[in-house]
């Protein structure tokens with residue numbers, strides 16, 4: 245029998261699964277088509293930091309949407325955990341950003357003032373002795389650091405699967421090879437092993453989104469930014485804070501492993517773990533937290549972030565297509581942005597409008613038709 249669905253969502257990462265979740269809230273049934281398992285790419289291996297006050301575009305064009313997404317996460321947690329039966333460990337975290345060079349200090353002090361002014365956040369500069377009091381294993385050669393409290397974090401693999409499970413959506417394992425339709429409407433998704441008839445399509449293919457440029461004859465300028473993380477075991481007490489500085493970051497997880505990285509390399513679709521990069525991560529770690537420099541490796545992961553030329557997501561109706569929507573390009577913030585991506589795209593599909601601040605992210609901002 246021919247397969248059919250109201251909405252075909254191509255890609256089972258955080259973006260696609262969040263769209264499925266919010267569509268389900270509007271009683272729209274969808275099928276997620278995923279070739280490598282739900283949340284098994286960047287969405288399952290991200291550090292899981294939900295940091296709305298810092299990063300590219302903040303302050304700036306990502307600030308309002310980032311803040312809305314941060315609040316959506318907080319509102320969602322209890323309900324989504326109960327609906328899905330998956331506890332994705334949404335929690336508030338404390339963070340220490342270390343200054344290793346004199347030139348780091350002013351920026352950190354300014355960020356502390358800005359964060360401290362936000363309700364629900366607390367941030368201040370610390371001299372080296374205060375840093376040592378919080379975490380004595382931090383290197384004594386640092387010049388101080390910023391402490392902040394108020395950001396949240398979640399297990400991104402569990403969060404992605406919670407969205408999919410609570411949506412009650414069908415998960416179709418398969419590799420999409422193209423789209424068929426005419427008159428500005430897509431009516432079939434073509435897979436390696438069959439096809440699915442659909443009323444609407446959501447392209448949530450993350451770093452592989454450009455593949456759909458030739459299917460839709462539009463630009464979808466999303467490129468892969470490779471990121472590697474070492475999950476390290478540390479003897480002794482658990483680290484209580486996220487820590488970063490000198491190009492290294494440490495995210496202590498509730499299972500006791502410390503996720504350390506994270507690197508950024510433009511290297512096409514290469515998803516191999518690199519031993520050179522592992523050495524680099526350890527070298528940087530040794531500068532800020534010597535005990536982690538040679539800690540035992542539990543797992544090394546590599547995945548690709550979906551990045552656009554302006555580092556902003558691409559959300560909304562595909563130009564020239566009546567029933568195709570894009571939900572991609574979340575770059576380094578796709579776990580933070582997931583609920584806002586899901587809600588805004590589902591709103592646009594079901595009502596034609598959304599109250600979320602996504603007006604700057606519509607696909608039209610890139611040239612529409614391929615030459």
Ligand SMILES: Cc1cc2nc3c(=O)[nH]c(=O)nc-3n(C[C@H](O)[C@H](O)[C@H](O)COP(=O)(O)OP(=O)(O)OC[C@H]3O[C@@H](n4cnc5c(N)ncnc54)[C@H](O)[C@@H]3O)c2cc1C
Nearest residue numbers: 255257258259287290291292293420450471577578579580
């Ligand atoms: C090392 C690292 C650390 C990160 N840390 C954070 C963080 O702390 N906080 C944060 O907010 N973000 C973080 N991110 C970013 C975040 O992980 C991404 O922005 C987010 O996961 C992107 O989600 P996505 O659903 O768009 O893409 P993906 O997770 O890549 O999902 C896309 C899915 O589409 C599927 N797919 C693609 N093409 C096809 C096809 N033709 N047929 C079938 N299936 C297809 C893929 O298999 C994939 O599962 C991090 C990323 C990395 C790499």
